[in-house]
Amino acid sequence: xxxxxxxxxxxxxxxxxxxxxxxxxxxxxxxxxxxxxxxxxxxxxxxxxxxxxxxxxxxxxxxxxxxxxxxxxxxxxxxxxxxxxxxxxxxxxxxxxxxxxxxxxxxxxxxxxxxxxxxxxxxxxxxxxxxxxxxxxxxxxxxxxxxxxxxxxxxxxxxxxxxxxxxxxxxxxxxxxxxxxxxxxxxxx
Numbered sequence: 194x195x196x197x198x199x200x201x202x203x204x205x206x207x208x209x210x211x212x213x214x215x216x217x218x219x220x221x222x223x224x225x226x227x228x229x230x231x232x233x234x235x236x237x238x239x240x241x242x243x244x245x246x247x248x249x250x251x252x253x254x255x256x257x258x259x260x261x262x263x264x265x266x267x268x269x270x271x272x273x274x275x276x277x278x279x280x281x282x283x284x285x286x287x288x289x290x291x292x293x294x295x296x297x298x299x300x301x302x303x304x305x306x307x308x309x310x311x312x313x314x315x316x317x318x319x320x321x322x323x324x325x326x327x328x329x330x331x332x333x334x335x336x337x338x339x340x341x342x343x344x345x346x347x348x349x350x351x352x353x354x355x356x357x358x359x360x361x362x363x364x365x366x367x368x369x370x371x372x373x374x375x376x377x378x379x380x381x382x
């Protein structure tokens with residue numbers, strides 16, 4: 194693991210324990226086992242870490258989604274697997290997600306969100322294009338725009354449960370099923 198990765202990993206750990214406001218750069222560099230000057234080679238402030246943390250989480254989300262979504266499954270099953278995977282990520286990493294949102298919202302880095310999510314959008318868009326070509330969803334669907342809508346919808350639905358009501362598993366199941374039904378009808382041919 195290189196120094197930048199160590200800084201990001203340490204920042205996630207320290208932010209989770211202490212919160213963003215109480216964390217000092219000295220706390221992060223101590224946890225990373227590097228000199229404070231080394232931190233500034235990669236980041237200008239603790240808040241400038243947020244896009245890097247968001248990028249790690251977006252990559253992790255895409256990795257988990259790709260593991261859970263079967264390329265051989267019918268499109269409807271792939272959509273359901275996508276929803277399940279995103280809910281799983283939000284349940285497991287809700288503390289980090291909350292850190293990212295609060296950190297990005299308090300900086301100018303929020304504009305980086307689209308760039309960070311570009312690989313995830315592209316992957317979903319490609320799946321939608323394939324479904325259009327197979328004739329299983331409406332051909333009027335714009336894959337690029339719809340990919341963003343789907344990811345936004347599913348993540349928002351999962352966040353409503355896990356960021357605010359983390360102990361409501363029954364609600365999560367209901368919410369997940371509502372999203373799956375909505376997507377099924379919204380994309381239907």
